[in-house]
Structures are given as structure tokens and as C-alpha cells.
Amino acid sequence: MSVAANKETRGFQTEAKQLLHLMIHSLYSNKEIFLRELVSNASDAVDKLRFEALSDDSLFEGDSDLRVRVSFDKDAGTLTIADNGIGMSRDEVIENLGTIAKSGTAQFLEKLTGDQKKDAHLIGQFGVGFYSSFIVAKEVEVFTRRAGLDKSQGVHWQCTGEAEFTVEDVELENRGTRIVLHLKDEQLDFADNWRLRSIIKKYSDHISIPVEMQKVDYDVSDDESEKKADAAAPEWEAINSATALWxxxxxxxxxxxxxxxxxxxxxxxxxxxxxxxxxxxxxxxxxxxxxxxxxxxxxxxxxxxxxxxxxxxxxxxxxxxxxxxxxxxxxxxxxxxxxxxxxxxxxxxxxxxxxxxxxxxxxxxxxxxxxxxxxxxxxxxxxxxxWKEFGQVLKEGPAEDFANREKIAKLLRFATTHNNTAEQNQSLEDYVARMKPEQKHIYYVAAENFNTAKSSPHLEVFRKKGIEVLLLSDRVDEWLMGHLMDFDGKSFQDVGKGALDLGDLDTEEEKKAQEESAKAHADLIDRVKKALDAHVSEVRVTHRLTESPACLVVGEHDMGAQMRRLLEQAGQKVPDSKPIFEINPEHPLVTKLDQEPDEDRFADLAMVLFDQAHLAEGGHLEDPALYVARLNKLLLELSH
Structure with a gap:
């Protein structure tokens, strides 16, 4: 079989086809950056050859003068970018130019909005530089041979930007890659010496290898210069400074x-x-x-x-x-x-x-x-x-980098009850500066989303006393707090976990009233505990609530609800634990509950309060239909 006979037509990978379509429809508002992308890729190919040649200098094939060359043919309407770098084998051509070997491609495409300006940024972040060729080209040809392979193992790839491309074996004397762009009629101004030079100087001056174009004789006319170039081997000159910027x-x-x-x-x-x-x-x-x-x-x-x-x-x-x-x-x-x-x-x-x-x-x-x-x-x-782009990633820091924990903590930003907006723009230094003189802890509440955190019943006593609370709703937040521990000598305290001790923030009168309330409602606590025994670990009078009838509290050493949901979603087994149920004896519903003589009706009322407390913290009921049935039953009884 002759070298050129091994020709095949292949279809693009679905994701590649979609990206190609985006490129052809000119997502980039600045078309000239296609040249930056291709020169950048060529520079990378030269770098990779230099690295592989460290252990096998035969890859240079007698030519260690590494460079990228840009040339054009105005009459043919073509622009060529050639490098003598590592090159590609046939399999590499099919993999690199026919598919996009990146995990998450589908998720990336889902992010595209249809807004050209926004999507152009996404395309750039994805790093599909070669496909930018189709911004200006109606057809692209690639001639390449991997360094070290036989001359007969060259590859010719060709595509018109449609659903298919062709690949065939060709004989190539030189290693490296040559990309030939057949320019669209409206993009022929890129086949121009001065424009190409200015683009290379603008975008590729920092590249550490020479980017060359044919030397121009400034003392003769363009026609004479072209005749001289035709008559002799072309002279090349570096357009960029070819000095590594760093x-x-x-x-x-x-x-x-x-x-x-x-x-x-x-x-x-x-x-x-x-x-x-x-x-x-x-x-x-x-x-x-x-x-x-x-x-x-x-x-x-x-x-x-x-x-x-x-x-x-x-x-x-x-x-x-x-x-x-x-x-x-x-x-x-x-x-x-x-x-x-x-x-x-x-x-x-x-x-x-x-x-x-x-x-x-x-x-x-x-x-x-x-x-x-x-x-x-x-x-x-x-x-x-x-912070908007990278804040959640930075929140991983305290767990991974103990030595810099305090430095990272100063960079963290949170939403808080200080301004009650979802924007995370308050630092821990801001919080500490606003703390009450007698305050010993930095308080926070963690929930599935901002609105649930902001509306949490656990905040009621803090709002009443004017104590600021961090509102945490990022998936990583509870894990972060498990490693942050303290800041500026102040420990962190989850307002929905364990027994709430406000220390000197409570007056002696308030502490005494709390003790008396617990004693006065001991019988009610026992009745509720009996009714909810299968669902709770403890029932007690609350110090947290001023407006809500009840709330759920996580045990001091138990996993928080946010972390529990995160692990369950990841398919991990989470240890069983029952919440603590706190009731507010001053609330009319709890007063009504206390006065209920019928134990079955009492149990239904207690269960409704328990389920409501579960919903208030963003939880999901085990049996929503049963909750609705109980609620309807109580509403009907009230209507008679």
C-alpha cells in the first residue's frame, strides 16, 4: 500500500463539533488572536521537543535551530504557521485534532449561555486554541511528523469546519507541524506582511524562541522584493524579541x-x-x-x-x-x-x-x-x-495548610447578619472589630442556602441582643469551620449545635429566668419527650428562640446537618444521630400544647412542631404525606 493510500474520513467527537460550530460563528470579538493561539501552540511543541531531546538528542535529526515560522501567499489566500518542534503521529493527530481529551467537556458546554461575549470567555478558559483557526479559515490543513519517526510516517489532516475531517499518511522530510489556513474571502487581509508582523509583535513578543517571517528589503518596491524572494532561498528574521519574559x-x-x-x-x-x-x-x-x-x-x-x-x-x-x-x-x-x-x-x-x-x-x-x-x-x-470566582476554593485552605491558617483566615469573606445580604463581603477582622466587649465567640449558622441561614430560628436571640452571626451556606463551610477553630483569640461557635452559652452576654436575671423556666415546664418536657422518643435524643426549654415555637439542635459532638447532607450526596455512610428538640414555652402554640389533655392529640401537635422545626432548617421530611395528614386533621378540628 502506498504512503498516501491510507486515507480515511472521520467524524468529529460530538463535543468537538459543538465547539467548532462556536468558533466558526466568531465567538471571539477580536479575530486576530487566532494567530496568538497557533503561535503559542507551536512554541509549546518546540519546548516539548527540547525536553524530550534531553534524554534522546537524536530527536533533533541534525537540526537543533528551533523556531516558529509564519508565512503567507496573498494570491492563494493562505497563511501558514510552521514549527520544527515535537510534531505528531497519526494517532496523536486523531486524538488532538478530532477529539477534546478533557474531562468535564459536557459540563463546560452546559455552561454556555448563548451570550457571545460571556461564552467567548468560557471558550478561552477551556483552552481550545487550535479550533480558533476556523474564525478566519474556510479550510485548515495540518502537515505533521513526530520527531524520531520515519519520513514516510508524516500525516496530513484536513477539515473545512464541517462534521468530518480526513487523515492520510504522507511523506514529510522535516519533523514538526505546518498549519495551512485557507482564509475566508472576508479575512484575506490577514495575508499581509505588515499586519502579521504587528500581530506577532503584539501577542508573541514574550515567547522564548524566535518567531520568524521572511526578511523584507525596505530599499526596494514590494514587487521587486517579491521577485528577489522568488529568485533565491528566502531569508528569515525574528519578529519577536525571543527572550523568556520571566x-x-x-x-x-x-x-x-x-x-x-x-x-x-x-x-x-x-x-x-x-x-x-x-x-x-x-x-x-x-x-x-x-x-x-x-x-x-x-x-x-x-x-x-x-x-x-x-x-x-x-x-x-x-x-x-x-x-x-x-x-x-x-x-x-x-x-x-x-x-x-x-x-x-x-x-x-x-x-x-x-x-x-x-x-x-x-x-x-x-x-x-x-x-x-x-x-x-x-x-x-x-x-x-x-472572591466571587475563587472564594470556595480558598476555603479549602485551613484544612490543607495548617502553617498558613491565620493568613488564609484573614482572606476569607462571609455573609453576616450585619448587612443581611447574600454577598460574601465581610472579613473576620471586620466581625471581630464589631464584637461586643463581653463577647468571647464568633458565632455562625450553617444552612443549605443563604435564605435558610438568614431565616434560621437559631438567630432569634442573637437578633434580639444585636449580636452578629456569620451566615454560612457554601457546601464547604461546615468542613471549613471544623478546621478553622479560632481567629484572633476568639473561638467559633455554631449557634445550632450543643447547649447555647452566651456567657456574659446574658445578664444574671436572664440566666435565673432560664433556670426557673426549665423547672416550671419539667412536666411538659417529659410529655414531649415521650411523644417524640423515636425521633429525638433530648427535649429541653430553649434559650435561643424568641419568636418560633421550637427548633432542632445538633448534639455538641454530632455532625452538622449541612455536612451530613454533603456526605450523603457523595454516597458516604453517615452515622445515625438524633437531634435535640428545644421548645419555647412562651410561644402560644407551646402554651396550647401544654394545655392539651388528650395524649393522642398532644402527640400529633408535638409531631407537627417537630416537623416544622425540621423544615425551618432546610431539612426534608421522612414522610411528607403524614405531616400533611396530621396538619389537615388539626386544622379541621380547629374549624369545628
């Missing part, structure tokens, strides 16, 4: 250059919120450039998704997602770390055993937290944007 002095790098480099390393089309560029010399010698994105990626809550920094050793690319340099709760940070203290043959396995990594990880973690602290202090609006 190796330059901070004073020599503009904000625009930092932003463009972020887009290169992150494949995000939005500007970053902030960045930190730092060189460390001494016991350790390394450079870091760390970015805080403006938007969370679609797979932020997949803790197994690829994450980490681009790792370079002595300016040589080693790996894309070196996760060892930052803890998991900072997995949203993007950037580069370049070390002079690691060996060039470092691998993920070696990194885990490398003694210097722990010191670098500790220092880089501190740098990120300091960057966030500075943002929170100096730009509240920008920090609010950060």
Missing part, C-alpha cells in the same frame, strides 16, 4: 506584556486580576511569575484536573502542570517557575522526592497569599471579583 527585569516589562504572557501560559482570553514576578537568590535560586486569573476555569472543582505551574529548569521547558509547587487550594494560580537548583532530567516522580521543592512550595504559597492580602487591602472591588 528572565527580564520587572522594570523592563510593561503591564501589557505581562497580560499577554498570562494568556500564553493559561490559554485564557481575559486579562489576569494580578501578578507577582520575583527572583530569589541565595540558598535557592529560582524565578517565579505567578498570576491570579479573573475567572474560574470550568473544571475548578474537579480536584483531579490538570493544574500547576509551567516548570522550566535553567530556561529549558520541563512540564506544563507541575502541581508540586503550590497546595491544592491554590490550584487556580497560573504561571511559571524557573529553577537553577533542579536537574534537567527532573520528572514528576523526582520532583516528589526533591528536597528543594518543599522550600520553594512554602515560599511560593506565601507569595500568593501575600499577593491576595495586598489586593484585599488596596483594591476591595478587585478582591470582591476574586
Amino acid at each position: 528572565t527580564r527585569s520587572r522594570s523592563d516589562v510593561s503591564d501589557e506584556e505581562y497580560k499577554e504572557f498570562y494568556k500564553h501560559v493559561s490559554h485564557d482570553h481575559s486579562d489576569p486580576l494580578d501578578w507577582s514576578h520575583n527572583r530569589v537568590e541565595g540558598k535557592l535560586d529560582y524565578t517565579s511569575l505567578l498570576y491570579v486569573p479573573a475567572r474560574a476555569p470550568f473544571d475548578m472543582y474537579n480536584r483531579d484536573a490538570a493544574r500547576g505551574l509551567k516548570l522550566y529548569v535553567q530556561r529549558t521547558f520541563i512540564m506544563d502542570d507541575a502541581e508540586q509547587f503550590l497546595p491544592l487550594y491554590l490550584r487556580f494560580i497560573k504561571g511559571v517557575v524557573d529553577s537553577n537548583d533542579l536537574s534537567l532530567n527532573v520528572s514528576r516522580e523526582i520532583l516528589q522526592k526533591e528536597a528543594n521543592i518543599d522550600a520553594m512550595r512554602s515560599a511560593l504559597t506565601k507569595r500568593v497569599l501575600d499577593m491576595l492580602s495586598k489586593m484585599a487591602k488596596n483594591d476591595a472591588e478587585k478582591y470582591a471579583t476574586f
